[in-house]
Each structure stands twice: as C-alpha cells, then as structure tokens.
Amino acid sequence: MFIRMTFCKFLPERIHRARTIFNEEIMPAVRKQKGNLSIRLLEPTNRTDDFISISEWKTLADAEAYEASGTYQRLVGRLEPFFIKQPELRTYNVEEARVRMDSL
Numbered sequence: 001m002f003i004r005m006t007f008c009k010f011l012p013e014r015i016h017r018a019r020t021i022f023n024e025e026i027m028p029a030v031r032k033q034k035g036n037l038s039i040r041l042l043e044p045t046n047r048t049d050d051f052i053s054i055s056e057w058k059t060l061a062d063a064e065a066y067e068a069s070g071t072y073q074r075l076v077g078r079l080e081p082f083f084i085k086q087p088e089l090r091t092y093n094v095e096e097a098r099v100r101m102d103s104l
Helices: 012-031 060-068 071-082
Strands: 002-010 036-042 051-057 083-093
Touching (some): 002 012, 002 060, 002 071, 012 036, 012 051, 012 071, 060 071, 060 083
Antiparallel strands (some): 002 083
16 A cells, blocks of 8 residues: 655635635545545644645555646646645555454
8 A cells, every 4th residue: 555645734814725625626536546545634733734635545556647647736736826835745655564463
C-alpha cells in the first residue's frame, strides 16, 4: 500500500471554502480513481500547522497513474486561490506489521 500526503496552508479567511471544495469535489473525484482506497483531509488544531490531504493507494503504479493522468494537478488547481504557499506532495510506502494474536 502507498500513501500520498499533500501538505498545504490556506488563507485563514478561505479555509471554509477550501474545505467545502475538498469534501464535495476532490474527495469524490479521487475515490473514483483506480486503486484508491481512501482519502481524507487532516485539519490542524494549531492554525500555524499545515493541512494534510492523505490518500491511500493499492499500489505505487496506481498512485503514479493518478498523478500522470493530470487529475492530481487539476484538483490541486481547484484550491490554488486559497493557498498561502504551494502544496508539497510526499509519497510513502506502507509496510504492514504482522502481529501474532497469541503473543499479545
């Protein structure tokens, strides 16, 4: 599994509108992409921290195909007027730990 995290900051007066666009437009569009497992937006409790969009993908190839299709850039573009700084994309490989139940 692979995780894509986009770190961004919004203008304080535009947070509500950015959140609405994310929930109503971006989330449904990403969920339709091949290999997407989930997407969510983390909102910081400290307003000086970044918002973080987290999307989970079955494979790296699925995540890369999503970005290569131009859909990621188009969706980020929907939020462009609300950014204080340019978003930063990071991708992570997830290694799932296997824990034996009898060892707990």
